[in-house]
Amino acid sequence: MTIFNVNSETIKKAVNHLKNGNLVAFPTETVYGLGADANNPEAVKRIFSAKNRPANHPLIVHLARFEQFDLWAQNIPDSAIKLATHFFPAPLAIILKKRVDVHTLATGGQDTIALRVPNHPVALELLRAFDGGIAAPSANKFCRISPTQAQHVAAELGESVDIILDGGACEIGVESTIIDLSGDKPTLLRFGKITRSELEGVLQMEVVIPDSLAKINVRTAGMMATHYAPLTKSLRCDANELSILLADVDKKMGVLTCGSQILSTQNRKVIALPVDSVIYAQNLYAKLRELDVLKLDLILVEKPPQHEVWQAINDRLNKATHDATY
Ligand code: TXA
Ligand code: MG
Secondary structure, three states, X not given: OEEEEOOHHHHHHHHHHHHOOOOEEEOOOOOOEEEEEOOOHHHHHHHHHHHOOOOOOOOEEEXXXXXXXXXXXXXXXXXXXXXXXXXXXXXXXXXXXXXXXXOOOOOOOOOEEEEEOOOOHHHHHHHHHHOOOEEOOEOOOOOEOOOOOHHHHHHHHHHHOOEEEEOOOOOOOOOOEEEEOOOOOOEEEEOOOOOHHHHHHHHOOOOEOOHHHHHHHHOOOOOOOOOOEOOOOEEEEOHHHHHHHHOOOOOOEXXXXXXXXXXXEXXXXXXXXXXXXXXXXXXXXXXXXXXXXXXOOEEEEEOOOOOHHHHHHHHHHHHHOEEOOO
């Protein structure tokens, strides 16, 4: 595995690697992706084995332009055109009926496909130069924290990735919003930077949130504990619970605050994140990683506000940590 700075030479190298069926990790505006030629079943298989990802877990295919969507999808509805025209390139993946000639490896055996035009100059340059679809999940082991820096990818995947294009830290820091437009009603499948209200504003119709997603967002401690998760036991708590838990001074703890003023001590490493959803999201995964390698007994994460702009963050925290009150 080699980490490359991005220039026209290294983009060319990356394209050759993709054409040869190898894996290339690259930056997007959300998180780093682990890319393979979406049309090459052997290459796509390598993604699943590098990540230890179950084969029925579908991938997002990245494209340079919305105009390429009809090479992958059929019956593309007006709603997709509206969203694409308004947002793309953007942290938004759209699920559509796949064309029958698109193989089902990247789609996890389903007859639908997730497509997205990422808003990152390196991702777009790579996609244009490759001139095809790049299947790319987040470049982490299955269920672990998504990487937002090239070094994170190297630490996660080591030699199972051939090239990492280093585009610096990702600007958004949480994965894309996913909307399913393959059924009767637009349905939100993953919260991201683009909110439900923004989608509804553009579509001028309701976007459905499935019960399971809504429930996860309210409270499902334990159930989803393995997603986006640090290896260290992690609890999310309000300011009150935080002060109670911190009274146990013998435990080695990491604390990710959001508003509370807490000092680091010999046994306690405090990282303060601001009450600003944009900066918080940019830093969340990197800071969780930073705490996770310290071999602590416990990581405490102060719960951020509940406002809609925090929804993607709260969703990821709900999956990465247990509720302290549970
Ligand atoms: O921000 C992102 O979307 C990043 C960057 C690299 O683009 N990618 C990413 O991919 O987060 P991944 O594989 O970690 O998450 C993709 C999600 C999975 O939860 C998968 O289940 C869902 O998209 N997905 C993909 N295709 C689908 C389909 N046809 N139907 C339902 N869900 C699908
Ligand atoms: Mg992922």
